[in-house]
Amino acid sequence: MQEIKDMVCPFCGCLCDDVTLEIENGEIVATDNCCAIGNAKFLGKNRLKNPIKKVDGKWVDITYDEAIDTAVDILLDADRPLLFGWSGTHGEAQCVGVHMNEILGGVIDSTTSVCHGPSILAIQEVGHPGCTLGQVKNRADLIIYWGCNPIEAHPRHMSRYTTYADGYFLDNAFRNRKVIVVDVRETETSNVADEFIRIKPGGDYAVLSSLRAILRGKGDMIPDSVAGVTKTQLIQVAEMCKTCKFGALFFGVGLTMAKGKYKNVRNAIEFVDDLNRHTKFTLTPMRGHWNVYGANEVMSWMTGYPYAVDFCRGVAFYNPGETTAVDILARKECDACMIVGSDPAAHFPHSCVEQLRDIPMIVIDPFQTMTTTLADLQIPVAVTGIDAEGTAYRMDGVPLKVKKAIDSDYPSDTEILTRIYDIMLEVKGL
Amino acid sequence: MKFILNSGRTIRQGKYIENKLSQGYAEETSQCHIHPLDLLELGVEEEENILVTNAIGEVVLVAVADEGLPKGMVFVPYGIHCNSVISACTHGTGMPDYKIHEVEIVPTSEKRKTPVELLEQLGGVRYAGN
Numbered sequence: 001m002q003e004i005k006d007m008v009c010p011f012c013g014c015l016c017d018d019v020t021l022e023i024e025n026g027e028i029v030a031t032d033n034c035c036a037i038g039n040a041k042f043l044g045k046n047r048l049k050n051p052i053k054k055v056d057g058k059w060v061d062i063t064y065d066e067a068i069d070t071a072v073d074i075l076l077d078a079d080r081p082l083l084f085g086w087s088g089t090h091g092e093a094q095c096v097g098v099h100m101n102e103i104l105g106g107v108i109d110s111t112t113s114v115c116h117g118p119s120i121l122a123i124q125e126v127g128h129p130g131c132t133l134g135q136v137k138n139r140a141d142l143i144i145y146w147g148c149n150p151i152e153a154h155p156r157h158m159s160r161y162t163t164y165a166d167g168y169f170l171d172n173a174f175r176n177r178k179v180i181v182v183d184v185r186e187t188e189t190s191n192v193a194d195e196f197i198r199i200k201p202g203g204d205y206a207v208l209s210s211l212r213a214i215l216r217g218k219g220d221m222i223p224d225s226v227a228g229v230t231k232t233q234l235i236q237v238a239e240m241c242k243t244c245k246f247g248a249l250f251f252g253v254g255l256t257m258a259k260g261k262y263k264n265v266r267n268a269i270e271f272v273d274d275l276n277r278h279t280k281f282t283l284t285p286m287r288g289h290w291n292v293y294g295a296n297e298v299m300s301w302m303t304g305y306p307y308a309v310d311f312c313r314g315v316a317f318y319n320p321g322e323t324t325a326v327d328i329l330a331r332k333e334c335d336a337c338m339i340v341g342s343d344p345a346a347h348f349p350h351s352c353v354e355q356l357r358d359i360p361m362i363v364i365d366p367f368q369t370m371t372t373t374l375a376d377l378q379i380p381v382a383v384t385g386i387d388a389e390g391t392a393y394r395m396d397g398v399p400l401k402v403k404k405a406i407d408s409d410y411p412s413d414t415e416i417l418t419r420i421y422d423i424m425l426e427v428k429g430l
Numbered sequence: 431m432k433f434i435l436n437s438g439r440t441i442r443q444g445k446y447i448e449n450k451l452s453q454g455y456a457e458e459t460s461q462c463h464i465h466p467l468d469l470l471e472l473g474v475e476e477e478e479n480i481l482v483t484n485a486i487g488e489v490v491l492v493a494v495a496d497e498g499l500p501k502g503m504v505f506v507p508y509g510i511h512c513n514s515v516i517s518a519c520t521h522g523t524g525m526p527d528y529k530i531h532e533v534e535i536v537p538t539s540e541k542r543k544t545p546v547e548l549l550e551q552l553g554g555v556r557y558a559g560n
Contacts, residue, residue, distance in 0.1 A: 011444075037444040044448045052557055059557040113524040121523065153439040184436065184529075185505060186498030201434050201503060201530050253438070257529040261521065288439075308524060324524030345549065346450055346510055349518040349526050350487055353510075357553050367448050370510060370545055373554030 001029075008402045009038040010088075010385035012154050013287030013395030014161075021405050028386065028405060035155035041383075047366050047410075048380035064411070067379045071338070072423045074360045074377065078336030080312065081106035084325045087289030088341025088365075090390020090402060093413035094291075094298040097340060098309075100421045103428060105312050107334065110295035111288070111342050112307040113324040118256040119285045120296065120306050121320060122265035129272050131248070131282040133161045133396045138168040139280075142244035144180045146268065147204065147254020148286045151188035157286070162248070163192065178244070180237060182207070183254060195237060202259040203227020207234070208267040214238040215274045247281040253288075284396055289342075291384075293393035329355040338362040340413060345371040364416060381413050388412035431472055433464075434503045435482070435515065435531040443507040450509075451556065456544040459509025462535075463496035468504075474537045481538035482506075482515055484531065489514040490540045504535065510545045 007019040020032035021042060031042045051067035052059045062070075075081050083101050086094050087110050101108040112120065136143070143162045150157040158164055167173040181193035182204075190196045199207050203226070210226045213219065215238055224231050241247055249272055255264040268283060275281035287293050296306035303309045305318035308325070321327060325344070328334050329352035336359055345353050346369070356374050363371050363378040372378050382388035387408035393399050446455035462480060464472075474480055476495045481488060482504075489511050499505055506512035508528075515533055516526055546556055 011447075036441055037447070040445040041448060046449060048557070049559070052559065054555065057555060059555060059559065061559060114526070114528075117524045149438065152441045153444070155441060185496075185500060185503065190498075198500070200500070201436065254529060256525060257527065259527070259530055261523045261525055320524040321520055321522035324520065326518055326520055326526055327524060330518035330520075343447075343450065345554075346513075346545070347508060348513065349516040350514050351518045353513070353552065368451060368557055370450050370549060370554075373546070373549045373556050374552065378557075 004405055007405060008385055008392070008400055009034060009041070010290045010383070010392070010402055011038045011041050012290055013293060014154050014157055015290055015392055015394040015400050016156050016160065017400055023406060026406050037155060042386065044367070046368070048368050048378060051377070051379045054376045064379070067377060068416070068419050068423065070377050071362045071379065071420050072427065074336050074362055075104055075338060075420070076424060076427060078104070078106070078360070080334050081336045081338065082325060082328055082334040083108045083338045083340070084110070084344060085340040085342030086110040086295040087112070087292035089413040090291060090384045090388070090392060091294045091298050092390050093340070093417050094295055095302065096414060096417040096421055098299060098302045100417065100424065101309070102311050103424060103430060105314065107308070107310045107312070107323055107328060108299065109308045109323070109325040110292060110299070112292055112296055113320065114326060114347060115253055115288045115292060116256055116285045117307060117320055117324065118262035119265045121262035122269055125266055126269050126273070129269065129276065129281070129283050130396065132398055133394065136248040136282070137161045137165045139170070139246040140167070140248040141170060141176060142178050142180070142240060142247040144182065144247065144249040145189055146182040146249060146251040147258070148250060148252025149183070149187040149189045150286065153252065153288065154286055178240060180240065195240065197229055197233060197237060200228040204255055204258060204264045205260045205267050208264070208271050210234050211238050212267070212271050212274050215242065215278070241275055241281070242278045244279055247275060247279065249281065249283045250286050251283070252286045287395035291392040293395055293397060294391065294399070297393055326352055334359060336360045338364070339371055340364045340417070343369040343371050345369070345374055364413060366410070379416055380410060381416055382408055382410035384413070390414065431468070431535055433468070433533050433535055435512065435533045436503055436505045437508055437512040437516070437528050438505065440507045443509065451546055455509070459507050459545065460491050460511045460542045461494045461507060462491035463494045463499055463505040465499045465501045466495040466497060468501055469493055469495055472535060472537060479538050479540060479542060480535050481540060482533050482535050484515050484533045486517050487514045490538055490542045492542055504533070510548050514548070
């Protein structure tokens with residue numbers, strides 16, 4: 001039995017880097033320091049053994065060489081291919097994806113568009129008062145979780161960085177660090193909060209505006225209740241925020257997927273801006289996929305835009321709402337699709353899934369997913385963090401090297417995408 | 431009865447994320463959490479099936495009592511079940527209204543479908559080779 005310490009968990013945006021893996025006969029047999037989700041990921045079985053291709057409605061096993069040729073044919077035959085996913089793979093593979101999209105003149109979009117895309121739109125309007133999770137852990141005496149439920153979605157966030165973590169500059173952090181949870185429903189997270197603000201669905205914008213009004217001395221304008229929250233509680237929460245030494249607001253898709261979308265996030269950023277006139281306060285989106293932040297970084301360096309980048313004009317064009325995956329699929333605009341490290345059949349609205357079914361689709365993923373059933377080709381790859389390595393960005397923008405624990409015969413995403421890209425260059429004479 | 435549908439991550443749904451064709455995932459994503467008083471008004475007992483409909487589509491889910499929800503709101507874990515009634519309209523933002531969709535709920539004797547059955551209904555084919 002071999003024990004490997006300080007491995008990075010490739011599940012959520014926390015990128016916990018203190019995981020211990022036990023290896024026996026070239027397989028991971030146990031984990032330590034993982035949450036239930038990370039543990040399930042490391043111990044996951046049922047990998048697809050070889051590439052598969054749908055022929056006359058039936059799956060047949062094929063070789064990697066055949067799979068790569070088929071993928072090239074599908075993508076080069078398309079007029080408007082969509083390359084989607086990218087949050088479940090490492091940065092090096094994302095780079096190849098962007099290059100590939102440029103020569104294809106297609107659209108490249110990541111799962112950002114259906115998680116924190118609206119947060120990026122808000123950040124582009126008013127900036128991002130962020131900091132690293134280390135600052136939060138060691139300094140923050142007030143935490144706000146707004147529209148997120150870390151106990152279910154980022155299970156170790158509270159123990160590594162906030163509620164249950166020690167802080168270098170804090171005395172008795174566990175007792176003295178206060179936690180405010182804002183949500184439309186009671187959750188496991190709201191149950192451990194010092195203060196729970198329960199908002200009526202769609203009321204986030206109004207509550208943020210009310211808190212900002214109180215901070216600016218205009219509390220008398222606020223009615224007795226705003227979106228189900230009493231004025232007394234709003235005044236109390238504004239006071240808690242104003243008088244803390246260092247506050248950190250974390251928010252989830254409760255803000256980005258509800259009415260108001262990016263305007264909710266903009267108001268949250270401006271609330272933090274107002275608080276910085278009284279104390280130190282920061283804001284961090286609770287990014288979901290382990291490397292969704294990396295997908296935004298890579299696309300930003302390479303194209304100038306963080307997601308939903310359209311190259312049909314020969315230059316990068318970005319217009320979320322038009323060039324985002326859900327909109328392109330709903331308009332039945334794309335005529336081929338490549339999915340890398342994502343499962344849109346499980347997460348997209350029904351009409352988008354119907355369009356995925358109706359066009360040629362390639363899936364690059366280690367496992368048979370729900371999208372597989374509707375695809376025409378799947379190429380299995382190694383799992384980053386298990387038998388492949390690469391760069392990933394944590395939810396606070398810190399890049400980490402995701403190491404591999406075991407060797408396998410599976411090629412990495414980068415290897416497969418590079419092979420496809422090289423043949424495309426050759427065919428196009430580039 | 432009319433409800434607001436809210437969808438989101440649960441830890442059990444997350445555990446099955448790399449194994450979505452499993453029974454565990456099917457059980458988790460076909461649950462519909464409802465306030466107990468709403469269940470009473472619907473005339474539905476816990477673990478009985480309900481039909482969720484709107485202009486987009488319909489889906490059969492199983493009722494789970496959840497006192498943490500406000501009356502008038504239901505919560506369904508992310509997955510193909512809840513997406514059956516989610517519109518692709520993004521209001522020009524790229525993001526559908528996953529957290530706030532109006533739906534109608536009635537009791538039903540119909541059976542729940544698994545994700546695989548829903549995909550097969552769409553024309554999907556499961557690879558049986560592994």
